Every structure is written in structure tokens, then in C-alpha cells.
Amino acid sequence: MARSSFHVLVIGADAGGLCLAHGLVKAGIDVTVYEQDPAGIVFPQGFRVGLSAGGSRALYECLPPESFDLFTASCAAPLRLGSRWTESLHKLGSTAFPEPPDPVGGEKAVSPGTLRQVLLADAGEFVRFGQRLTHHERDRDGSVTAYFADGTSATGDVLVPFRVRPEHPSHTGTVGGRVPLTAEVRQLLPAEMSKGVSMIFAPGGYFFLSHAMEFDAERRRALRPGVGEQDVDHLAWTVTVPDGERLRDLRGEELLTTIRSLTPAWSPKLHKLFGLTDPATCFTGTSAQETGVDTALRDARILRARLVAARDGGFTLQELETRECAQRR
Template sequence: MKSVIIVGAGIGGLCLAQGLAKAGIGFEVWEADAGPQVRGQGYRLRIDAMGQRALRQCLPPDLFELFRASCAVSGPARFVDPQLNPLPGRRPENWRENAGAGEADGDLSADRQVLRDILSHGLAPRIRWGRRAKGFEREGDGVALHCVDGHAHRANLVVAADGLNSPLRRQWLPKAEPEAIGALNLYGKVSPAGVDPALLAGPTIVFADGWTLVIEPMRFGAEMSELAARHAPDCRLSPTGDYVYWAMFGREASLGGSLSAEEDAAGLRRRIEAMSSGLHPSLSDLLRRTAPEAVMGRPVRMAAGVPSWQPGRLTVLGDAIHAMSPAGGVGANTALADAAMLAACLADGGIAQAVARYEADMRSRAEQALAATRAGTERLLRRL
């Protein structure tokens, strides 16, 4: 009987948990946060074909259909300069339009908290909120996982899915620490009321000098409670009304300098106001409408690559091993694919063989995604 501890209740860790539940494999999910909504988790996630396949594989059919139904409905993207003049030549070759209503192809724009609600459904008895892992020891055919509360827990397999600051990865693979790339990601959301209707028709990608602004309307087909009642009546989704998501990605020098850990919401808001000057009035108005508490920001860190190691009873997925810049739009999708592959491998065979097969697949996929992300980062940071 396999026993698995998944460290981290983010998108990748919860997707893996759903896959293990479907396969009948015993597991627990540890999450350092005291609950599912104790801190901001971000806003919009674009889920591409790879991510959708992973979710379809791991989720029960009713939850997968709820995921699709809960995504935003949007139109085609436009690519413009800061005065909203068209820049068709800046459209990335690999840009994927959002899927329309009822369409099978195309990306889907999901609200991060709603997706997390869906991925958490049915797992409550197995999620240990407020349990923070600080280190591990290998013990025979398993791993002893140590908590900050002094207790140790043992499992046949431990999966570090706890993000780019993973303490398990730092202990195990200290040279795999993601590196700062000298860029920032500032993002927020605002009510669509009063926003220029042209910005509500579909995604708008604004290319400026050394930075890029992405704006996407998140307009949902119905109330989340109605969608849940229609597709998975027992699932409780966070109330989420329509909003406009925006994200600024750029060089630190172009976005007001490096970001300190002490910078508060007011400081982030001042950066946004400074960046608003010189933009088309529709863009500056949208940014200035954003409440300070809705603005988030973080320095961008990225893995240089995925190192080699001897497969064992500890493995990693998602940002814990291949953190990516948001520029390529593939970080969350790669984590979902990791989760689906690991679940499939564990369902098919013993732990040793499953981990070796998974890690070979993960490493190849992650290196391709990192290459795509580097290319996307260079494109978005390009100077005019």
C-alpha cells in the first residue's frame, strides 16, 4: 500500500492529489497556510491544452466540466503600443486565443481561487492546513518529514510541491535555487464598471519600452453558485464576480526599481501611478481605478535548468523545481502536467519505477518550457 505526502496545496499539489484519489492511492496534503483563503493567491491563470489534458486526467468528469464552465468568456486579443495603436508585428508566433463558448480548442482563462476550490473538492479530510514542513530524512523505503512543530511523519513517497521557496528543495538541491532575473511582475484587478468598452472585448497586450502590460477581462457565464449547481452540486466555489485583470511585466529599472520585502500596498500603488503617466487615457484610467489592496507585486525568479539526481523516495513538481517567468504563460500548465504524469506513473507501478519514469518525463518537459519562457521573457522585455 503506497502512502504519499504532498507538501503544498497549490494548483500542482492539488491536481496530483485528485489524480491519486482517482487511482485509489493513499495520500495527505500538507499546507503551511492556516486555510485556503488566508492570503492572496493571484487572479487569472491561462490554462492551455497541456494543462487542460492534465485536469481532465486527474479530475472527476463533473469537476472537469465545472472547471471549463467556470472560465471566463473572452474575445480575440489585440497587440498595441501605449497609445493603443495596433502593433500586429508584435503578436507572438505561439499566441493562443481563448476558447470561445462551447469550443474544444484554445486556452481557457480561469480564476485562480475558483480553480483551487475545484481542485480541493472532496479532499478536505486529507488536507492538513497549517502543517509546515521544514526538512526531511531518508529512512529505508521511505522518508521522514519533519515539521516546524517538532513532529516527524513518515511516508513511502514525499512530493515537494511547495513552490519556489521550497525548504525541501533547498535542503536536497541547494544549487537548484531559482535566480532573480532583474524583472518585476506587478498585477491587480479592477471592476469592469466604467472601463473603456474596447478593453472589455478581449485581451489587450501593450508593448512599452522595457515592459509589457497585459489586460484581460474576466467575464463569467453565470454566478459561480449557479455553475456549481449545474455541474457539481456539492462543490462550493468562492463568490467571484466579473473583473478586469492586468499585469505589468518589465525590467526593474523600467518599473520603479527593485522591490523590497517591506514594500506595502501603498508603495505598489505609487509605482502603478507613476507607470500610468504617458499611457493612453483608457489605460491610465484602468490602472488608477485599481484599489491599493488589489495590487500585488513580486520579483521574478527563474530556474536555470533542472539538475540531475538519483531517483528515490523524494521528488518535486512545479515551481519547487522549475520556477518560470510568467512571460511564457506555461508555469502553471507545466505544474499541472507534472501532477498528471506523476499520478499516472504511481497508478501503473511501484514507487521506484514510477518516480524514475516521472522524473525523466518532467525534466524533458520542464527544459522545453523553460526555453519557451526565456524566449517569451526576452520578447516582453524588449526595448522599443
């Protein structure tokens, strides 16, 4: 039997939590998202989020149409070319990529901060900031109450703690940064490297990856001024090293200096690229972090369908919780 009232509490305004909340609102389900960040201004670390067709499909199904249009307008242009190089920039081969099949199902790349802006753009009515969950309790009537650090509480039928979880844990360290695609950078590197994705498999387990990120700023501004204004055409790069522990506590210029020292046989042009990188854009992480956002979006799509089914009487809330616990083990 369908439930006459149904309220979902989502803990965490990350990509998955916000995608789920938008999808529930779209399905007519009452939802509130509680985020510990006091103002919604803390953006995820990194330079790009690569979304699979499944991640893009999740946004399409969950977001209102105007928000999905804003998302696609905020994505980088589709990659046109893939190329492989040695560490001395000797070309090994290249592959032209076909045009994306459709705006919904194709793979996409977007900066993590801009994705968060898109997800928050029309979420003001159901997101509460500065709400750090301390604990929750199951009430006698089957409802659940969440308690927050500021002394407030909220009660609903379901509580969903949503945080990005890496898909495949990795012990390799990754350093990343970005360089504006200026005339100097385009002249510095082989032409193919400013048109798509480039890879270097270097000796010793080192790996270089770069993506050319080019944006349609006019289209994006026409839909929502202020979103993605930090995004300029740039070359986003990462270097993965076999022993990531040495990078753990380094920041900014220290990271750039260390990467140059670890790659003495690499092309001087690559070292010049590192030198042109703004230290403020540098980050460290693991090769699993990017896949975590895509996984969270796909999880949100699945959970939305299950919550809608529970609301409509497809199964009980206890059955829903049992399924979710089994899947997340």
C-alpha cells in the same frame, strides 16, 4: 510485480500537489497531502492563471468529473478578440479568436484563489493543514518518514515535495491589478479592450497587457455554492517595466502612483484605469509566475502516471526517484 500497499506523502497543497493527489486517489492510490498553511485560506497572489491545453488536460485526467465540471464553470469566458495598441491608445490591429475546440483541450483562464478552492473542494479526506515539514528520513525497509514542526510524523512509500516552480525565470518586474467591468470602465476604453486580450508595446521596454474576465456565476453556483464568489466580471491588467527592483517593496496605492509616474506619455484613459483600480488587488511579481501553475499541473500529470506504473510494478521506487531527480535538476 504490483505492490499490495502503496502510500504517497505529498508536501504542499498548491495546484500541482492537489492535482497529483486527486489523480492518485482516482487511480486507487492511498495519498495524504501535508500543507503548512493552518486553515487552507492563503490564496495565491495574482489576478489570473492562464492554463494551456496541457494544464487543462492534466486537471481533466486527475480530477473527479464533478470537480472538473466545477473548474470549467469557474473559468472566465473564452477570449473573443485580441487587439494591439500604442500607449496613446491608437489601434494597430486586432484578431478574432476561434471558438475553443473542446472543453478539455482549450486554453483557460481562472483566478488563482478560485482554482485553489476548486482543488480543495473535495480534498478534505486527504489534506492535513498546519503541517510544516522539518525533515524526512529514509527507513531501513525502504519507506520514508516525514517529520513535522508540531512533533508528529508520517510514513509512506514515496515523499513528493510539490511547490510551483517558474518555467522561465525573469528579471522584469510586473505590476498587476483589476478593475470591475462597470459601465464607466466600458465607456472609458475602446470597445475591443473589454472583449478580450489587449497589448501595448511601449517605448523603453514597457509592456501593458489586459484580459477581460467574464464569468458564468449562475452555472458555478449551481454546481458548488461558495466557490469563486469573489470573482466578478473585471478587466485584469499588468504593466511590465524593464527594471523591476524599483517595484519590489511597494504595495497598493504606492504601486499605482509609481506606474503612473513611470508612464507620463501614456493615454490619460490608461491612467484613469489605474486610478479606478482597487489598491487591494494590486500585486507585484514576474512574468514567469503564471506559467509556474500550468507547469506544476503538467508535472503532476506526468508524475501521477509514473507513480501508477511504480504501484503496478512497471519499475521500482528507486528507479522512480532516480528519474524524478534527473528531471528536476
